[in-house]
C-alpha cells in the first residue's frame with residue numbers, strides 16, 4: 001500500500017506518521033483522532049508554488065481554507081507564504097485570530113451576509129470575490145458608506161462542466177456560483193464594478209469544480225477567461241491584473257485515482273495561459289490558483305478504535321468504528337472512496353474482506369465498503385487514509401457525538417491543534433426555556 005508523506009511502518013509493525021506511533025497517539029489523545037502530517041502539508045505548499053513558478057513568473061498560491069482550517073493551519077499557510085481563501089465570517093475570524101495578513105485574503109461565497117461584508121471591509125481584506133449582482137450592489141453601498149475603496153475580482157462561471165461528482169461541479173451554466181458568460185452577465189458585472197462608487201476592479205476568478213483528475217479540464221477555463229479579459233480590455237479599457245483559476249486539483253485517494261502531481265496540472269494550464277496571452281495580445285496578469293484538497297488531503301489520517309465486529313455469513317462482515325459520518329460525511333455525500341489499514345498490525349497479508357461502518361444511526365454511515373484487511377478484532381486501531389480535506393471541516397455533532405481532536409505531528413512530536421469536544425461542549429449552546437423548567 002502506498003503510504004503518503006512521512007508515514008511508515010515502524011519495527012513494531014505499527015503505522016507511524018510524522019515520527020509518531022499511531023498506537024501512542026491513540027493512547028495519548030484518544031480516538032477518533034484526526035492526525036495531520038505537518039511536513040507533508042508544507043511539502044505540498046512548496047511543490048505547488050514550485051510547479052507553477054517553473055512555468056510562469058507571477059504566481060499566487062491561495063490556500064482554500066474550506067478544506068481544513070484551524071488557527072494552527074493558518075500559521076502554517078502564513079509561514080509558507082501562501083494567500084488564503086475564506087468563504088465565511090467564521091473562516092475570516094479564524095484567519096484574523098491567528099494573525100494572518102488581511103491583504104492576503106480572498107473572500108469568496110455566493111451569499112455573503114451584510115455582517116460578513118462589513119467584517120471584511122473593516123478588517124481591510126485584500127479582495128472580495130463578487131459572486132452576483134445583489135452582492136455587487138450591497139458591497140458597493142457598504143464600502144461607500146464606510147469610505148473604503150475595495151478591490152474586487154469578479155467570479156465567472158465559465159460554462160465548463162468538469163468531470164467530477166455532480167455536487168462538486170461549479171463551472172457549468174446552471175450553477176449557484178458566479179456570473180455566467182451567458183447573456184453577457186459576467187461582462188456586465190465588470191462594467192458594474194467600473195461604474196461603481198467604491199469598488200476597484202482587479203481581475204477575474206473562476207472555479208470549475210473539485211477533485212478533478214482530468215488535467216485537460218482546466219485549460220479551456222483559462223482560455224475562456226482570457227477571451228473575456230481581452231474583451232474587457234478592448235471594450236471597457238480595463239485590465240485584468242489578477243486571473244484566479246480556482247482550485248479543484250484532484251488527489252489519489254485509493255491508488256486508482258491516478259497519481260497526479262502538481263506539474264501535471266501546472267504545465268497545461270500555464271501553457272494555455274501563455275498562448276492565450278499571445279493570441280489576445282494581453283499583458284500577463286498575476287496567475288492565482290486556489291488548492292485546498294491538494295494541500296491537506298493526503299496529509300490527514302483518521303484513527304479509530306474498532307468496537308464490535310458483526311459477521312453476516314456469506315453476506316458481509318462489518319467492522320464498526322468509534323466515529324463515522326459525523327467525522328467523515330464524504331462517503332455518504334459523494335460516494336467517496338478511501339483506503340484503510342490496521343494501524344497496530346501493519347502486515348502484508350490482507351485476506352479478509354470487510355466493510356468499515358461508523359456508529360451513527362444511519363445505514364448510509366459506511367466509511368469503506370469491501371476492503372481487504374488483516375483479520376481484525378475489537379480494540380484494533382483502524383486508520384483511514386487521506387482524510388485531511390473536507391473531513392474535520394465538514395464534521396458534525398450528528399447523534400450528539402463530540403467532534404474528534406486534531407493533532408499535528410512532526411519529527412516525532414505531536415501537538416494538539418484542536419481539542420476533543422466534551423459532552424459539555426455538545427450542550428453548550430442549549431437553552432431550556434423557563435416554561436420547560
Ligand code: LLP
Nearest residue numbers: 064207210211247248249290291292293390
Ligand atoms: N476555490 C473555490 C472558489 C472553491 O469553491 C473551492 C472548493 C476551492 C477553491 C478548493 O477546491 P479544492 O482544491 O479543495 O478541490 N466538500 C467537497 C468539496 C467542496 C469544494 C468546494 N469548493 C468534498 O468533500 O469533496
